[in-house]
Amino acid sequence: MSLAADRFAQGARPAARIGREVGYASETAVIAAFKRVTGQTPRQYRRASEAPPV
Numbered sequence: 001m002s003l004a005a006d007r008f009a010q011g012a013r014p015a016a017r018i019g020r021e022v023g024y025a026s027e028t029a030v031i032a033a034f035k036r037v038t039g040q041t042p043r044q045y046r047r048a049s050e051a052p053p054v
Contacts, residue, residue, distance in 0.1 A: 004022045
């Protein structure tokens, strides 16, 4: 999941593509697994990664 997290933080590639790259069969599966592990959806994770440091 850390590989998926890195890829989500890097840019705007679709979740389905990232999911396939890290071994998931569907967008739904990677999003559910990501949220279960990180507590955030990929979109929330991306937005938090983009936020400027305070």
